[in-house]
Structure formats: C-alpha cells, structure tokens
Amino acid sequence: xxxxxxxxxxxxxxACEPECPNKAIFEKEGIFLIxxxxxxECIGFFDEPQCVAVCPVDKTCIVDKSLPRYQK
Amino acid sequence: MxxxxxxxxxxSERFSKLKGLAIAVAPHKGCGSSGGSGKSSxxxxxxxxxxxxxxxxxxxxxxxxSEEGHHHYAxxxxxxxxxxxxxxNYCNRKYDCANESRPGVVSExxxxxxxxxxxxAVASEIPQMTVLGIAxxxxxxxxxxxxxxxxxxxxxxxPDIKLCLSTNGLAxxxxxxxxxDFKVDHVTITIxxxxxxxxxxxxxxxxxRHKRYVGKDAAKLLSERQLEGLEMLTQAGILCKVNSxxxxxxxxxxxxxxxxxxxxxxxxxxxxxPLISAPEHGTVFGLAGQRGPTAQELKxxxxxxxxEMNMMRHCRQCRADAVGLLGEDRGAEFxxxxxxxxxxxxxxxxxxxxxxxxxxxxxxxxAAREQELLTLAGENSNRKILLAVATKGGGKVNEHFGHAKxxxxxxxxxxxxxxxxxxxxxxxxxxxxxxxxxxxxVIRAINDCVxxxxxxxxxxxxxxxxxxxxxxxxxxxxxxxxxxAISYYRSYLERLKSGAVADVERGDAVIRxxxxxxxxxxxxxxx
Ligand code: SF4
Ligand code: SF4
Ligand code: SF4
Numbered sequence: 060x061x062x063x064x065x066x067x068x069x070x071x072x073x074a075c076e077p078e079c080p081n082k083a084i085f086e087k088e089g090i091f092l093i094x095x096x097x098x099x100e101c102i103g104f105f106d107e108p109q110c111v112a113v114c115p116v117d118k119t120c121i122v123d124k125s126l127p128r129y130q131k
Numbered sequence: 132m133x134x135x136x137x138x139x140x141x142x143s144e145r146f147s148k149l150k151g152l153a154i155a156v157a158p159h160k161g162c163g164s165s166g167g168s169g170k171s172s173x174x175x176x177x178x179x180x181x182x183x184x185x186x187x188x189x190x191x192x193x194x195x196x197s198e199e200g201h202h203h204y205a206x207x208x209x210x211x212x213x214x215x216x217x218x219x220n221y222c223n224r225k226y227d228c229a230n231e232s233r234p235g236v237v238s239e240x241x242x243x244x245x246x247x248x249x250x251x252a253v254a255s256e257i258p259q260m261t262v263l264g265i266a267x268x269x270x271x272x273x274x275x276x277x278x279x280x281x282x283x284x285x286x287x288x289x290p291d292i293k294l295c296l297s298t299n300g301l302a303x304x305x306x307x308x309x310x311x312d313f314k315v316d317h318v319t320i321t322i323x324x325x326x327x328x329x330x331x332x333x334x335x336x337x338x339x340r341h342k343r344y345v346g347k348d349a350a351k352l353l354s355e356r357q358l359e360g361l362e363m364l365t366q367a368g369i370l371c372k373v374n375s376x377x378x379x380x381x382x383x384x385x386x387x388x389x390x391x392x393x394x395x396x397x398x399x400x401x402x403x404x405p406l407i408s409a410p411e412h413g414t415v416f417g418l419a420g421q422r423g424p425t426a427q428e429l430k431x432x433x434x435x436x437x438x439e440m441n442m443m444r445h446c447r448q449c450r451a452d453a454v455g456l457l458g459e460d461r462g463a464e465f466x467x468x469x470x471x472x473x474x475x476x477x478x479x480x481x482x483x484x485x486x487x488x489x490x491x492x493x494x495x496x497x498a499a500r501e502q503e504l505l506t507l508a509g510e511n512s513n514r515k516i517l518l519a520v521a522t523k524g525g526g527k528v529n530e531h532f533g534h535a536k537x538x539x540x541x542x543x544x545x546x547x548x549x550x551x552x553x554x555x556x557x558x559x560x561x562x563x564x565x566x567x568x569x570x571x572x573v574i575r576a577i578n579d580c581v582x583x584x585x586x587x588x589x590x591x592x593x594x595x596x597x598x599x600x601x602x603x604x605x606x607x608x609x610x611x612x613x614x615x616a617i618s619y620y621r622s623y624l625e626r627l628k629s630g631a632v633a634d635v636e637r638g639d640a641v642i643r644x645x646x647x648x649x650x651x652x653x654x655x656x657x658x
Contacts, residue, residue: 071213071240072214072269073214074214074269074273107342107343112338115218
C-alpha cells in the first residue's frame with residue numbers, strides 16, 4: 060500500500076518532497092501529493108517512511124488502504 | 132567582509148543580468164515615510180560597549196544586533212524556506228512557523244528568484260535596508276538550496292547588503308563551509324537547552340539523516356549539533372548570536388547554564404526572549420496552558436546572564452517577513468505582484484551617503500549624551516528606576532501616548548540611561564477615542580515604570596496613569612530620549628530627597644501575547 064497525503068492537514072511546508080527516495084512527492088497548487096505508482100513505502104531505502112518521519116503534522120502522510128500493498 | 136561593506140560598483144550592470152528585470156529610475160518614495168528619517172541618533176545606552184572593535188565594526192549597522200543600529204537601519208526577511216527538520220512545542224506550523232519563536236503571520240512563500248527581486252526592490256527604495264535575513268517559516272538550513280540560492284543572487288547584485296540567517300542548528304555543522312563561502316556574516320542559533328532532560332520537554336522530535344528521533348535522544352542530538360555548529364562558526368570567524376526562548380518552569384533557571392555554554396564557545400550575543408503562548412496559537416505549549424514569563428522575570432534572567440556578555444534586549448520578535456525599521460512593518464508595500472511590475476534601480480551611492488550621514492549624527496548624539504551624564508556626576512544614589520518612553524524611532528520622545536504601539540523601557544541609575552527592552556501594547560487610542568480596556572492594558576504593560584515620557588497625552592489617560600502611580604511626562608516632547616531620561620531622573624532624585632515623591636517599589640508588568648504587527652494586518656500567528 061502506498062502512502063498518501065491528507066490534503067486538509069498538509070501545511071504545504073514542502074519538507075517531505077526532497078526526502079522521498081522515489082521522487083514520488085510533488086506539489087500541485089500549494090499542496091503536496093504522492094504519486095502512488097512511484098511510492099515504495101520507502102522499502103529498500105529506509106527503515107521508516109521518510110514523508111511520515113519529517114512531516115510536522117501527525118497523521119498527514121498515511122497508508123492509502125484503497126490500494127494494494129507495494130510489491131518488491 | 133570588506134567586500135560586503137563596500138558600496139557595490141557596477142551594481143546595476145550586474146543586476147540587469149538577472150533574468151527578467153527592467154532597469155529604470157525608481158519611483159523614489161518611502162524612505163522615512165514613518166519613523167525612519169534617521170535624522171537623529173540613538174537613544175539606547177550601549178554603543179560599542181564592551182564588544183571587541185572588530186565585532187563592533189561588523190554589527191554596528193545591524194538593526195537586530197546593535198542597540199544603536201536599530202534606530203537607523205532596517206533589516207528585512209524573506210520567506211523562502213518553509214520546511215523544517217525539528218518540531219518545537221512553541222511552534223504551530225499549521226499556520227506559520229515562528230522560526231526562532233518569532234510569532235509570524237502567514238507569509239507569502241517566495242522562490243529564490245522572487246525573493247532576490249524583492250530584496251533589491253526594497254533596498255532601492257529604502258536606503259536604511261542594510262540586512263537581509265532568512266529565518267522562518269521553516270529552517271533555512273533544512274532548505275539549503277533555496278536559502279543559498281537567494282543569498283547568491285543578492286550577493287552578486289548588491290554586495291553591500293549583509294546576509295544573515297537564523298537556524299535551529301540541527302543541520303548547521305553540514306553548512307558552515309557554505310555559509311563562509313557566501314560571506315554570510317551573522318548567524319543566529321536558537322538554543323533553548325543544553326540538557327536533554329530539559330530539551331525533551333521542548334522538542335518532541337527531530338529528523339536527522341533519514342530518521343526521526345524522539346524524547347531525550349532527539350534533544351541530545353540537537354544540542355550536540357547546535358554546540359558543534361557554534362564552535363565551527365567561531366572557528367571560521369563568523370559572528371554568531373544565540374537566541375533562547377524563556378519558558379517558565381521548563382528552562383528558565385537552566386538558561387543561565389546555556390548562557391555560560393554559548394559564551395564559552397564564542398557567541399557574541401545572547402538574546403533571551405519571552406515565550407509567547409496562548410491557546411489560540413494552537414501550539415503544544417499554548418494548548419497546555421504553558422505561560423510566558425512576566426516582564427520582571429524576563430529582566431531578572433537577562434540581568435543574571437549579563438556578566439561579561441552582551442545581552443540583547445531590543446528584540447521584538449518581529450514578523451518573519453517584516454520590512455522596514457524594526458517595529459515598523461512596511462511589508463505590505465512590497466507585495467509579489469507589485470514587485471513583479473516594479474522597475475528597480477539599485478543605487479549603491481545613495482545608500483552609502485545615507486550611511487555616512489547616520490555616522491555623523493551618531494557621534495554628535497554620543498557627545499550630547501556624555502554632556503548630560505556629567506550633570507549626574509554629583510549624585511550618589513543607588514536608586515534605580517524604570518522609565519517608559521513613547522517613540523516612533525530616531526531616538527526621540529516623539530510619539531503620542533495614545534498612538535504608541537510599544538514603549539521603550541530604560542533603566543535609570545547614576546550611570547545613565549540603559550535600554551532594557553520594549554513593551555508592546557494594543558493601541559490605546561484608535562481614531563481619537565480611548566478605550567478603558569486598552570488603557571488598562573497599557574498600564575499593565577508598563578506597571579513597573581515610575582513615569583512614561585510622551586510627546587503628547589490626553590487629560591483622561593493622564594489621570595488614570597497618575598492613579599496607577601505612573602507619572603505622565605510630556606515636557607520632553609520631541610527631545611532626545613537619553614538626555615530627557617537623564618534629566619527626568621535627576622529631578623526624580625531631587626524630589627525623592629525632598630520627600631516630594633514617595634519611595635515605593637513598583638510591581639511587575641505583563642508581556643503582551645502576540646506578534647508585533649500593524650493594526651489591520653492579518654492576525655494569524657504561531658509562537
Ligand atoms: S513512503 Fe517513502 S516512497 Fe512513499 S511517498 Fe513517502 S517518502 Fe516517498
Ligand atoms: S511534510 Fe507534511 S505538511 Fe509538509 S508538505 Fe509534506 S505532507 Fe504537507
Ligand atoms: S520554531 Fe522554527 S525550528 Fe521550531 S519547529 Fe517551528 S520552524 Fe522549526
């Protein structure tokens with residue numbers, strides 16, 4: 060399952076964007092979005108999802124349960 | 132450093148190479164439109180003080196670092212770095228960061244190109260603008276490309292503008308080399324603790340090298356990086372100031388230790404600021420009901436730390452994107468749209484002659500102060516009093532009591548007038564009528580003062596002030612602050628001796644919770 064950003068909570072601070080090892084995060088009109096096709100949950104790169112670890116607002120970068128788990 | 136101070140030659144040539152700029156005669160207005168006339172010298176006590184000459188040379192025109200400088204010179208901040216790598220309990224980045232606890236209002240975010248253009252537009256209209264700072268929202272060093280991208284553009288186009296940045300210090304050791312390359316000559320680090328136990332109550336987490344640290348580990352890591360960064364800056368010969376936020380019950384006593392630690396590592400100034408905290412800010416501290424210090428608590432701590440080190444007492448925790456002389460926000464004049472369409476001419480010569488005229492004024496002012504001080508020579512009282520002064524700047528008693536948005540506070544002793552800080556107040560008089568509540572608020576804010584020096588004051592507030600034991604004084608209207616304050620103090624001592632005034636201790640005063648912003652500006656903020 061890839062991660063997604065809860066738009067209503069995002070401050071638009073951009074902290075997550077450069078941390079993503081897959082360049083899955085991008086800005087659109089002041090808010091940030093995750094491209095589910097690119098997100099690997101950081102598996103193979105880091106122990107914890109970088110967007111979650113750096114985001115200043117809790118529960119803003121969350122697992123998108125509507126999509127299947129990421130397959131290595 | 133020299134290169135930074137020199138009037139930039141061929142500036143407009145270089146400037147014109149920047150993309151998309153039209154160069155023409157700038158509409159000249161703005162300088163001195165309010166309070167920034169720079170016609171007079173400063174009203175604060177510390178001149179070069181005990182700073183080493185080379186340090187004084189570097190900071191004397193810096194409005195944030197030099198008590199003298201802030202009457203004549205202005206800094207501006209641009210918001211280019213919104214991301215942060217730590218979380219502070221006094222910051223709510225949902226609305227805006229208050230990097231280094233500056234309660235800001237939501238500010239526009241600029242690209243490095245837009246920011247540089249804004250800086251040059253402001254500098255060409257306001258010769259007082261000598262310093263560009265990058266601080267909040269966010270941490271400049273968590274956004275190194277944006278921060279240094281902005282510095283690079285400004286440095287090339289206007290080398291006489293000094294560059295400075297404020298950081299929480301976590302990423303600092305990684306960037307000292309670059310800071311040096313860009314000739315950034317002032318760095319501010321916010322250090323609130325050196326003990327992880329204390330730190331764990333201020334910082335819930337830090338993000339470092341792809342990992343989130345929490346609790347004491349986070350605080351320990353942050354503290355080590357801060358102190359290492361400070362040492363590296365000192366080594367590299369870059370001036371470093373330390374800011375601390377005083378949080379009663381958490382780090383208030385501890386800041387004395389912090390003061391020693393940063394002093395021994397070469398920080399040249401230590402600025403202790405009050406926590407600004409209210410539930411509506413939505414910060415962890417605000418929601419938990421953590422209070423800020425009172426004016427007397429803050430002053431007592433600053434006094435304790437003073438020792439051999441310069442304490443900075445005139446920080447107003449200004450808005451991150453403020454433009455203009457400290458306290459005077461002209462940000463609204465320079466919106467992104469306006470700047471896009473503006474024609475900019477950067478005139479280094481005009482800027483230099485402004486600085487020259489300020490120097491002349493300053494030395495004249497210093498001489499007058501020495502003269503006035505002689506009149507205190509015969510006095511040997513150890514009685515100290517606080518005075519509040521209503522001023523628009525320029526070092527003069529030139530503000531109407533009802534129009535004052537803040538008061539400067541001077542501590543008077545036989546050694547002279549010592550500037551000890553500002554008190555912000557809500558406008559007492561708006562559109563000609565005074566409101567009872569607002570007046571009570573002003574009285575609370577200056578309640579520890581014996582008198583208030585004003586340019587003008589109405590009969591009614593005069594009466595209320597008297598009742599509260601604060602003497603309203605308008606006889607020094609438009610005079611210089613220091614000479615007026617000394618003269619008042621002399622008469623006060625005489626009246627004390629003759630029994631005309633009673634020798635009573637003044638109470639404490641309240642620090643206003645909120646950013647220093649113009650009335651009518653958006654009031655959203657986070658501390
Ligand atoms: S979980 Fe990792 S890969 Fe997915 S968006 Fe966040 S940072 Fe990128
Ligand atoms: S770090 Fe969080 S708040 Fe900041 S842009 Fe990314 S999702 Fe939004
Ligand atoms: S106050 Fe500054 S350093 Fe602290 S969390 Fe806010 S942006 Fe980051």
